[in-house]
Amino acid sequence: MRSPRHITTHPHSNPYEELGRLDDSPLDGFLQDEVPEERDEAAAQDDPWAPPNHRRGGRRRRRGRFAGLPLAMKAVVGLLVLAAFLALADRWALLYAERRAADALKDRLDLAAAPEVEIGGFPFLTQLTDERLDSVKVTVPDVAADRVSLAQVTATARDVRLDTDGIGSVRGADVPHLEGDVLLSFADLNRELGASQVTFTGEGRDRVRARGTLPVAGHDLRLRAEARIVREGDRGIATHIGGMRLDIGDLATYRPGVRASEGLHLSPGSVARLAQETRKAKALLSIPSVVRRLGVPDSAVREALRNEDKLAALTGTPRFAHRAMQLNLIDLALDHPELLQFLGFDPALLDALPRLTRPVLTDQLSLGFRLPEPPSGTLRLRAVRVEKDGIRVRLEGAGLKVGRSR
Numbered sequence: 001m002r003s004p005r006h007i008t009t010h011p012h013s014n015p016y017e018e019l020g021r022l023d024d025s026p027l028d029g030f031l032q033d034e035v036p037e038e039r040d041e042a043a044a045q046d047d048p049w050a051p052p053n054h055r056r057g058g059r060r061r062r063r064g065r066f067a068g069l070p071l072a073m074k075a076v077v078g079l080l081v082l083a084a085f086l087a088l089a090d091r092w093a094l095l096y097a098e099r100r101a102a103d104a105l106k107d108r109l110d111l112a113a114a115p116e117v118e119i120g121g122f123p124f125l126t127q128l129t130d131e132r133l134d135s136v137k138v139t140v141p142d143v144a145a146d147r148v149s150l151a152q153v154t155a156t157a158r159d160v161r162l163d164t165d166g167i168g169s170v171r172g173a174d175v176p177h178l179e180g181d182v183l184l185s186f187a188d189l190n191r192e193l194g195a196s197q198v199t200f201t202g203e204g205r206d207r208v209r210a211r212g213t214l215p216v217a218g219h220d221l222r223l224r225a226e227a228r229i230v231r232e233g234d235r236g237i238a239t240h241i242g243g244m245r246l247d248i249g250d251l252a253t254y255r256p257g258v259r260a261s262e263g264l265h266l267s268p269g270s271v272a273r274l275a276q277e278t279r280k281a282k283a284l285l286s287i288p289s290v291v292r293r294l295g296v297p298d299s300a301v302r303e304a305l306r307n308e309d310k311l312a313a314l315t316g317t318p319r320f321a322h323r324a325m326q327l328n329l330i331d332l333a334l335d336h337p338e339l340l341q342f343l344g345f346d347p348a349l350l351d352a353l354p355r356l357t358r359p360v361l362t363d364q365l366s367l368g369f370r371l372p373e374p375p376s377g378t379l380r381l382r383a384v385r386v387e388k389d390g391i392r393v394r395l396e397g398a399g400l401k402v403g404r405s406r
Contacts, residue, residue: 087123094124097170105138115140133160133173148369151188151390155180155397175377178397182371182381184237185390189367198223198365202386206230208239210365214246217352221254222247225365229391234380235371237393241362246353251344252329256358263328264353270343271324275316278308283342284324285311289335294323330354367391376401 098117106114121127121134136157143150161174186208189200198212203226210225225244232238246254250269255262274281284290285301296314304311314320333340333350340350371379377399384393 090123090125093128094119097124097128101136105140109140111140112142128162128164131162131164133162134158136160148184148192148367149188150182150369151185152183153180155395157400173402175400175402176398178379178400180395182393182395183390184367184369184393187389189390200227200367202388202390205386206384208367208386208391216246216356217346217348219248219346219349225361227365227367229367229384229386231381231384231393232368232370234378235373237368237370237381237384237391239362239365239367241358241365244358244361244365246356248345248349254353254356256356256361260326260328264330264333264350265327266325266329266343268321268325271321274324275312278311280343281311281315283339287336287339290327290332290339293327294320296320296323371395374400 098119101117101119102114105111105117116137116139118137118139119133119135120137127133138155138157140153141151143153155178157175157178159176161176162170163172163174164170186200186202190198198210198214201209201211203209206229208227208229210223210227212223213220214223215221223244223246226242228240228242230238230240244256247267248254250267252264252266252270254264257263274284282305285294285296285304291298291301300310300314304314329340329345330350330353333345337347337350341347371381373379374397377397379395379397379400382394382396384391386392
């Protein structure tokens with residue numbers, strides 16, 4: 001029996017296997033990627049859990065980005081930051097200077113409240129170094145002016161020259177030119193002059209209307225007046241009061257003055273009631289001085305006193321009504337006080353009315369004021385105009401000095 005022969009391998013290697021060893025197997029990467037992940041998952045199951053920390057890596061990334069900026073960009077950013085700090089310092093210095101100026105004006109002008117001061121121009125520190133300000137606007141509320149208060153005074157000075165002892169000390173200022181306006185508010189006038197319950201309203205460009213009540217001898221008389229606003233000189237405002245009248249209910253009207261149309265006169269309603277109230281009509285016609293002023297013939301008066309129909313016919317004529325309204329009852333009160341009492345007048349009122357002369361009422365309704373005389377330079381009013389909310393006056397000044405200025 002033939003013994004089996006062992007087959008031996010060829011001494012030479014297979015060329016395809018050598019070529020396969022030259023290239024990595026596609027499974028190598030797959031196996032190498034999967035095994036570490038499985039190993040990491042197993043390790044994560046063994047280790048205790050901790051929250052992820054993202055801040056450290058984020059800071060590294062931010063520092064990395066800034067470090068990566070070019071040098072020119074860093075310089076621009078630095079200049080912008082420096083400019084922002086300089087602008088902030090300039091605004092702070094401006095606010096401080098405005099507050100100091102407001103306090104100084106309050107003390108020197110003896111104001112109840114500090115004014116508002118606005119310094120224009122930018123930058124402020126450069127202007128202060130040059131001892132010059134582009135513009136300064138000052139708003140002063142509630143300035144006392146004679147009997148009234150000015151609601152607001154606003155003035156703007158330009159090209160102001162400063163007198164300083166260094167950048168931190170300002171001794172005074174020269175104001176070459178100033179412009180502004182003054183407001184005399186109707187609301188303030190109604191409050192300050194409103195003890196008599198009189199209100200003021202604008203009527204046209206130069207007129208003010210006054211309406212309200214005036215207490216006289218225990219009676220509230222209805223007041224009407226017109227005031228014309230005019231400039232008086234360079235620093236004053238004057239009011240010319242006209243059309244003043246006081247209505248005593250529906251009984252009579254009082255106009256202060258000495259002319260025939262002024263004085264105390266019966267109202268149209270009172271004259272019309274004489275034709276119906278025969279007793280008052282007969283009392284009036286029984287006084288000879290009154291009959292002469294009425295211009296009624298004596299024969300007609302005698303017939304009217306005997307016959308009420310004749311009396312009604314006489315007192316009901318337009319001529320009689322016109323003449324009766326022209327009678328000055330103040331003159332009658334001197335000779336026949338009992339007649340006015342019979343007509344319904346209070347004796348105390350008749351005594352008080354003659355003292356309400358035109359100057360007295362004009363003083364109570366006056367809206368005038370004068371600007372103070374400046375210690376240096378000139379300050380004058382330029383134009384006056386009546387507006388809806390009050391009387392507005394334009395002003396201008398030149399060569400003014402504030403504080404101690406060279």
